[in-house]
Amino acid sequence: MAHKKRPEIPEDELTGFKYFKKVSHLLERLHDAGCARDRAHNRELFMDQYLALLLLFMFNPVCQSL
Numbered sequence: 001m002a003h004k005k006r007p008e009i010p011e012d013e014l015t016g017f018k019y020f021k022k023v024s025h026l027l028e029r030l031h032d033a034g035c036a037r038d039r040a041h042n043r044e045l046f047m048d049q050y051l052a053l054l055l056l057f058m059f060n061p062v063c064q065s066l
Contacts, residue, residue, distance in 0.1 A: 009060075009062050013060075013062045014056070014060050014062065015059055015060055016055070016056060016059030019059070020052060020055070020056075023055065024048070024052065027048035027052060029048075030046075030047040030048045030051065031046050032046070032047075033047040034047060
């Protein structure tokens with residue numbers, strides 16, 4: 001059985017964006033974390049971006065999943 005497609009979340013229901021500028025400076029150091037193992041150099045999601053997504057998820061109870 002196929003899963004029901006979740007409706008898109010309106011932008012006005014998302015919160016916590018004002019903190020990302022402050023936190024992004026702290027996360028910048030993690031950008032290259034784990035890149036030494038990426039021999040193909042095709043990495044699209046870096047550690048700092050992954051952590052920013054996790055924080056966005058935690059600040060927004062509207063989000064059900066990433």
